[in-house]
């Protein structure tokens with residue numbers, strides 16, 4: 001009889017920053033480990049995921065019925081990308097209604113496999129309620145989080161304890177994460193700033209986040225040696241489950257995007273390490289006045305740049321970019337004529353840009369994927385965190401690793417072009433701090449390379465070993481469960 005292929009069920013939250021890392025992990029599990037992978041989600045998100053799949057994958061998709069209108073959400077708003085910010089928490093709450101259909105789906109998969117349940121369920125950090133279903137079917141359960149251990153540890157801590165509500169001071173410590181220095185109010189996302197424990201975000205997150213402690217473990221898209229302080233947060237917790245730092249998972253989203261050649265040709269004509277790449281990730285943007293100051297800083301600094309531009313805060317992020325309105329007079333023409341700067345609308349081939357030798361620094365919102373992509377290429381970071389745990393990623397990179405200087409925080413603060421220009425100059429200068437940052441970033445590049453290395457002599461880097469340990473834990477759990485039944 002042919003050997004049964006184990007089935008891994010994955011269930012991400014409906015936001016780009018969750019769906020894409022889950023898809024990347026799914027591809028890795030299927031292609032490198034040979035398991036059958038099933039991604040569960042709502043119909044609209046499955047359509048999007050299917051279109052992002054690289055060739056030669058056989059990942060299965062299963063739909064959970066979901067009607068946004070039933071939850072008082074606008075039609076077709078099953079993804080945070082199309083939702084205004086205040087409604088995102090409503091989508092989070094609405095996902096609780098998926099419990100019966102998720103249970104049915106697990107039951108169907110088990111039934112189709114003659115009573116043999118999936119090997120494991122890898123669920124989103126917001127879907128702790130799937131743990132009870134996994135337990136009922138005797139399935140190994142893990143939470144996958146695509147952030148850093150350090151960033152997510154601080155994020156958890158802040159939401160669970162709301163320490164900033166208990167003090168008038170601008171700086172405060174974290175009650176159960178003593179390894180990190182104080183947090184400043186400017187490092188709180190807009191939601192956290194107004195949270196008081198009775199708002200919808202606090203209510204949802206204070207219930208959902210602690211649930212991961214009841215899971216059988218936590219998979220993190222991070223690298224052990226890079227993120228030791230953060231990992232201690234999880235190891236210290238009393239009912240601690242195993243934590244597997246398995247990153248970085250393959251990033252394939254930027255390959256074969258239109259506009260790739262234009263960017264690469266532009267980079268080809270510039271000297272090594274002379275270009276600053278600027279991007280605020282897939283969902284964030286800055287305010288109109290910040291955008292204007294950033295443009296003035298770039299012009300004043302006399303450095304080369306590629307800037308992924310999107311309409312500023314308050315405008316539809318997917319609408320046309322109006323350079324005439326949002327940038328200094330004649331800026332784009334001037335920059336383009338002297339080949340000083342290239343503006344890319346909406347989306348750039350980020351991986352290719354970061355791996356090009358002409359790229360010397362990344363002005364980034366410090367989303368964790370961007371951070372890993374930058375450091376995997378030895379590129380230091382100018383941090384401008386905007387939301388969520390990005391502030392703490394920047395803190396990690398600056399205080400613990402020494403590959404980042406922060407230039408601003410959030411999209412509500414006032415920034416001045418003179419100050420931005422001086423940070424740019426400092427980071428792009430090979431002598432002094434800029435040179436030190438680049439050297440450190442190159443060391444981290446080697447550290448990351450080593451973590452994911454596996455060779456014929458049996459060497460395995462820390463992330464490969466962590467992935468082995470995760471699957472071994474799931475397989476031995478399966479064995480115990482089946483022995484129990486005999």
Ligand code: UDP
Nearest residue numbers: 017254281282283347348350367368369370
């Ligand atoms: N990305 C890209 N081109 C862009 C903007 C983003 O390829 O113009 C990709 C980037 O390579 C990364 C992801 O989108 O893999 C952004 O993830 P990150 O965690 O950095 O930030 P988020 O978008 O989730 O805030």
